[in-house]
Amino acid sequence: MTRADPARARLAPTRLVAAALAALLALLALAPAAGAHATIVRTTPSDRAVVGSAPRTVQIRWSEAVDLGPDSVRLLDATGEELDTPKATHAGGDAATAVLRLPAGLKDGTYVVTWRVTSADSHPVAGAFSFSIGEPSAVVVSTEPGATSPAVKVADGIARGVAFLGFALAIGGAAVLLLLGGERRGVRWVWRGAALLAGATVVLLLLQGPYATGGSLLDPSLLWFSLKTRFGEALVARLLLTAGFVVLVTRPQVTAASVCAVGLTLTWTLADHSRTGVQPWLGVPAASLHLLAMGLWLGGLVALLARDTPRPVLARFSPLALGCFAVLGVTGVYLAWRQSGTPAALPATGFGRLLLVKTGLVLVIVAFAALTRRALARAGDLRRTVLAEAALGLVVLGVTSALVNAAPARVAYVDPVDVTVPGLDGGKVQVRVTPAKQGQNVADLYLVSPTGRLTIPPEVTARLRGPDGDSLPVELGSAEPGHYVATALTIPEPGDWTLRINVRTSEIDERTIDVPVRIR
Numbered sequence: 001m002t003r004a005d006p007a008r009a010r011l012a013p014t015r016l017v018a019a020a021l022a023a024l025l026a027l028l029a030l031a032p033a034a035g036a037h038a039t040i041v042r043t044t045p046s047d048r049a050v051v052g053s054a055p056r057t058v059q060i061r062w063s064e065a066v067d068l069g070p071d072s073v074r075l076l077d078a079t080g081e082e083l084d085t086p087k088a089t090h091a092g093g094d095a096a097t098a099v100l101r102l103p104a105g106l107k108d109g110t111y112v113v114t115w116r117v118t119s120a121d122s123h124p125v126a127g128a129f130s131f132s133i134g135e136p137s138a139v140v141v142s143t144e145p146g147a148t149s150p151a152v153k154v155a156d157g158i159a160r161g162v163a164f165l166g167f168a169l170a171i172g173g174a175a176v177l178l179l180l181g182g183e184r185r186g187v188r189w190v191w192r193g194a195a196l197l198a199g200a201t202v203v204l205l206l207l208q209g210p211y212a213t214g215g216s217l218l219d220p221s222l223l224w225f226s227l228k229t230r231f232g233e234a235l236v237a238r239l240l241l242t243a244g245f246v247v248l249v250t251r252p253q254v255t256a257a258s259v260c261a262v263g264l265t266l267t268w269t270l271a272d273h274s275r276t277g278v279q280p281w282l283g284v285p286a287a288s289l290h291l292l293a294m295g296l297w298l299g300g301l302v303a304l305l306a307r308d309t310p311r312p313v314l315a316r317f318s319p320l321a322l323g324c325f326a327v328l329g330v331t332g333v334y335l336a337w338r339q340s341g342t343p344a345a346l347p348a349t350g351f352g353r354l355l356l357v358k359t360g361l362v363l364v365i366v367a368f369a370a371l372t373r374r375a376l377a378r379a380g381d382l383r384r385t386v387l388a389e390a391a392l393g394l395v396v397l398g399v400t401s402a403l404v405n406a407a408p409a410r411v412a413y414v415d416p417v418d419v420t421v422p423g424l425d426g427g428k429v430q431v432r433v434t435p436a437k438q439g440q441n442v443a444d445l446y447l448v449s450p451t452g453r454l455t456i457p458p459e460v461t462a463r464l465r466g467p468d469g470d471s472l473p474v475e476l477g478s479a480e481p482g483h484y485v486a487t488a489l490t491i492p493e494p495g496d497w498t499l500r501i502n503v504r505t506s507e508i509d510e511r512t513i514d515v516p517v518r519i520r
Helices: 006-030 150-179 186-213 221-227 230-250 254-269 280-303 311-340 350-377 383-404
Strands: 040-044 049-051 057-062 073-077 089-091 094-101 109-119 124-133 417-422 428-434 439-448 459-465 471-474 477-480 483-491 495-504 510-519
Touching (some): 150 186, 150 254, 150 311, 186 230, 186 280, 417 510, 428 510
Antiparallel strands (some): 109 124
């Protein structure tokens, strides 16, 4: 067997990490921007409402807790001029609700409220709604909240990916050093990983303010804003725990270092998708275990790529890797269900498609792991299969980083509303609303006779009644006899709505049919 050049063999892990960094830069630069993860539940006044007198406050409620910045909620008049208001605050300590006190003496006309907040998973959420006092203004200038710079978005995504890579190298190197009896070279990977992790964390801390508010990188007040958010607190804790982890590993203190490693995982899982949505009490520990298993397996592989790693160390790593795969499999299935909700969401959303790619790559890695175990059994050369396994693992790490920056499929995907209710003279009415989300929708209305054919009444009109009782007109067009379509149905907020259909059956007779429509 031809022996590999020792110098080239020693460089292989370093080259692999350099290639991984380049791959992360490319993948995360091309990854889609994170979608809005917190959604509006209601606003007071409601969007497009007309009130008789000026309200004292406006109130916005989201589906989860949000962080408020200095200009998170703003009030503009119909010309687009911003009016002086105090800083928005949380209502009664409720972190999911913002209240903005309005100035006295507001004149009749239309006002626009724009908002930009940070959701519980550290991503910015923005939007706007309007209300009118007395009667709407004849002309209202279109206004949108400030947007995050594309360069800041890309830099933020890259920093998150590099932080994952640094964590894996530090944890994996420590495992080889402390748990597997590897040579002291493992401590070098701990230092390299910790340096990457600490550097990326500092960058994230500097970027979070501009990323969340759309402000300037040169605004020092945004750093103070970041430090006061949950995500900022998690980043500071990550820096402290990283320093403590390096000290404990180099002493070495196995138990204390292990506790510190678990603490590091919590700086992610208590500040991302895990702490929101369904079952956060189980989502946080499951995500922490998933992250820890990933770090032990992938970082351990990289640390073991040196040509002269003793074979007994490789043999001890094999069952550890098998255990990591078991944890990754169990927690991965649970987290996929938790973030997707339904299999239909996987091909229909960016998050779901990334998850399918990650699953396929993991299955290939499992095959390489099986080859590694066979090579161990026959005393063959492990280097090539371990190198391939580690390279694929780094690609999975990049996909995982993109997943963190994507809106969970459970949020992005909503089943269309498809409701059938009793109709005219023993027939039925079928209503389908797509995508059944806040904003622009399309509604299809079918009037079906008792024989199953579409029926054609003299006239059909409809209105949409909201959760607060407000009613909106619905413009229906005829797609075919008995099939009516509303192509520009704007639903301003989620909740339980009612589509009231008025069917005129003769010159003097009219029937009213109420169809429930749930909007997310």
